[in-house]
Amino acid sequence: MSVWSDGYVSDINYTYGYYAELDPQRAVLPLLMAGLAVPPVRTACELGFGQGLSINVHGAAGPAGWWGTDFNPAHTSFAQELATQSGGQLHLVDQAFSEFCAREDLPGFDFIGLHGIWSWVSDDNRRILVDFIRRKLNVGGVLYISYNTLPGWSAAAPIRHVMAEHAHVMSAPGQGMVQRVKDSVHFTRELLKLSHSYQRQVPSILERVEQVSGQNPHYLAHEYFNRDWHPVYFSEMQDWLEPAKVSFACSANYLDDFAPCLLDEQQQAFLAAIPDAAFAQTAKDYLLNKQFRTDYWVKGARRISSVQAEKAWNALRFMLISRRDAVQPSIRRQREVNLVPEIYQPVLDLLADHEVHAVAQLAEGLAGSGITRAQLHEVLTILHATGDLVLVQDADSIAQARPRCEALNRHLLQLNRVNGDIRHLVSPVSGGAVACDRIVQLFVLAYTKGLREPAQWAGFAWEALQMQGQCLVHEGKTLETEADNLAELQRLADAFALHQLAIFRRLELLGD
Numbered sequence: 001m002s003v004w005s006d007g008y009v010s011d012i013n014y015t016y017g018y019y020a021e022l023d024p025q026r027a028v029l030p031l032l033m034a035g036l037a038v039p040p041v042r043t044a045c046e047l048g049f050g051q052g053l054s055i056n057v058h059g060a061a062g063p064a065g066w067w068g069t070d071f072n073p074a075h076t077s078f079a080q081e082l083a084t085q086s087g088g089q090l091h092l093v094d095q096a097f098s099e100f101c102a103r104e105d106l107p108g109f110d111f112i113g114l115h116g117i118w119s120w121v122s123d124d125n126r127r128i129l130v131d132f133i134r135r136k137l138n139v140g141g142v143l144y145i146s147y148n149t150l151p152g153w154s155a156a157a158p159i160r161h162v163m164a165e166h167a168h169v170m171s172a173p174g175q176g177m178v179q180r181v182k183d184s185v186h187f188t189r190e191l192l193k194l195s196h197s198y199q200r201q202v203p204s205i206l207e208r209v210e211q212v213s214g215q216n217p218h219y220l221a222h223e224y225f226n227r228d229w230h231p232v233y234f235s236e237m238q239d240w241l242e243p244a245k246v247s248f249a250c251s252a253n254y255l256d257d258f259a260p261c262l263l264d265e266q267q268q269a270f271l272a273a274i275p276d277a278a279f280a281q282t283a284k285d286y287l288l289n290k291q292f293r294t295d296y297w298v299k300g301a302r303r304i305s306s307v308q309a310e311k312a313w314n315a316l317r318f319m320l321i322s323r324r325d326a327v328q329p330s331i332r333r334q335r336e337v338n339l340v341p342e343i344y345q346p347v348l349d350l351l352a353d354h355e356v357h358a359v360a361q362l363a364e365g366l367a368g369s370g371i372t373r374a375q376l377h378e379v380l381t382i383l384h385a386t387g388d389l390v391l392v393q394d395a396d397s398i399a400q401a402r403p404r405c406e407a408l409n410r411h412l413l414q415l416n417r418v419n420g421d422i423r424h425l426v427s428p429v430s431g432g433a434v435a436c437d438r439i440v441q442l443f444v445l446a447y448t449k450g451l452r453e454p455a456q457w458a459g460f461a462w463e464a465l466q467m468q469g470q471c472l473v474h475e476g477k478t479l480e481t482e483a484d485n486l487a488e489l490q491r492l493a494d495a496f497a498l499h500q501l502a503i504f505r506r507l508e509l510l511g512d
C-alpha cells in the first residue's frame with residue numbers, strides 16, 4: 001500500500017466494469033415510477049471512477065459534461081486515455097477525495113455517482129464526501145450511491161476479517177497481491193472447514209468461501225483487503241447523508257423495488273403496515289437479508305402530479321434490443337413472477353420491429369386493448385430493468401454522441417484484440433454501454449474492416465486468438481485443434497449474424 005492511498009489497496013489495479021446505475025438516464029424510470037420529478041442532467045461527477053469505463057461511456061455517449069477523480073494514477077491514466085480517444089466531455093484527475101472535493105473551480109452537479117466507494121473508505125473520507133454532496137449537488141439533483149449493507153453482511157463479515165488479517169500478518173508484500181489474495185482465500189477455507197461451531201451457526205459459510213474463491217483476484221483485493229470496510233444499515237446511511245440534504249428516492253434498479261418478485265404477500269403486508277418509509281427500507285433489508293444496496297437519493301425530491309408524469313412519459317422513446325422470442329415471460333429475483341401475458345405480449349408486439357417507439361405512440365397502438373397507461377409504464381420499466389429495452393436519447397444528443405462513440409468503440413475494439421477485459425461497446429442511441437463479449441467484439445471489428453460474411457469473422461477472430469496463443473473453451477472444455485476452434489467460431493458468428501447484427505446496427509455499434 002502506498003502513502004497516498006490512505007489504507008486503500010493500491011498495489012493491484014481494479015477491474016474494467018461498467019455500471020449502468022451511474023448513467024443519469026438510468027434514473028429516469030425508477031424516479032418516475034416513484035412519482036418523482038426527473039431533473040435534466042447537464043453536469044455530472046463520478047467519485048472514485050476506478051478504470052473509468054463507466055464515466056468514459058457516459059461522457060462519450062450522453063449529453064452531460066463529466067468531472068471525476070480516482071487517486072490511483074494507473075486508473076486515471078487509463079481513463080484519460082479513453083477520454084482522449086473519444087473526445088468526450090470529460091475532466092478526469094488523480095486527486096484524493098480530500099483534494100478534489102476542496103477544489104473551487106468545479107461546477108455544481110445535477111448528478112453525483114459513487115459506485116463501490118462508500119463501504120471501503122474511512123469515516124474522514126465519508127465526511128468529505130457528504131460535505132461535497134451538500135455543497136456541490138444542485139437542488140433537484142440526483143445522488144447515486146452503492147454500499148455494503150447490513151444485515152446481509154453480518155454472517156459473512158468474519159470471512160472478510162480473517163482474509164484481510166491473513167494478508168496483513170502472514171503474507172510477504174513481495175509475493176504480489178494476486179498471490180496474497182489466493183493464499184488468504186485458501187487459508188480461510190481451511191480454517192472454516194475446521195470450525196464446526198461456526199458452520200453450525202452459519203451453515204452456508206463454506207459455500208460462501210467457495211463463491212469468493214471463484215472471483216477475480218483484482219476484484220477481491222479491492223473488496224476485501226482495504227484497511228477500511230464498513231457495511232452499514234440503511235438507517236445509518238440515512239443518518240450519514242442527512243447533512244447533505246438528500247432523501248432516499250428509489251432503488252437504482254426498479255426490480256429492487258418491484259415487490260412481487262421480492263416478497264410474498266405476507267411479507268408485503270408486513271412492510272405496508274410500517275408507516276415510516278425510511279424504517280420500511282431497513283425492514284425490507286431484513287426481509288431480504290440485503291447485502292448490497294444501489295440507490296438514488298435526491299436533493300429536494302418533488303412529487304409530480306399524474307398529468308406531469310404522463311407528460312414526462314410521453315417524452316420518452318424506447319427500443320427493444322433483445323430478440324422478441326428471447327424476452328423472458330417471468331422475472332426471477334427472490335421469487336419468480338410471471339409477467340401478465342395479456343399486458344406484456346401486446347406491448348412487445350408493438351416493439352418487436354426494434355424501431356424507436358415513443359411512449360405516446362405505444363399508448364395509441366394499445367388503444368382499445370384495455371391496457372392502462374400505468375400498466376404500459378410498468379411493463380416498459382420492467383423490460384428496461386431486465387435489459388431488454390433501452391431508452392433512446394433525443395436526436396440532437398445522438399448526433400453529438402455519434403462521432404465520440406465511434407472513436408471510443410474503435411479504440412475498445414483494438415484493445416480487445418489483445419485483451420478481453422472490457423466487455424462493452426458504447427451506443428450513441430441509448431447513451432450507455434451495451435454488453436459485448438470478446439468474441440463478438442472480434443466479429444464487430446472484422447465487420448468494421450469491411451468483412452461481411454460470418455465465415456470471414458470466424459477466420460478473423462481465430463487469427464486474433466492465435467496471435468495471443470489462445471483457444472476457445474466450450475462447455476468447460478478447451479478446444480485444442482484449429483478445426484474445432486474454427487467450427488465453434490463459425491457457430492458463434494452465424495448466431496451473431498442471425499440474432500444480434502441488426503440490433504447492433506440500430507444501436508450504431510458497427511460504425512457504418
Ligand SMILES: C[S@@+](CC[C@H](N)C(=O)[O-])C[C@H]1O[C@@H](n2cnc3c(N)ncnc32)[C@H](O)[C@@H]1O
Nearest residue numbers: 008048049050070071072095096097115116222
Ligand atoms: C472498488 S473501486 C470502484 C471503482 C469504480 N467506481 C467501479 O465501481 O468500477 C474503488 C475506487 O476508489 C478509489 N479510491 C479509494 N479511495 C479514494 C480516495 N480517497 N480518493 C480518490 N479515489 C479513491 C480507488 O483507487 C478505486 O479505484
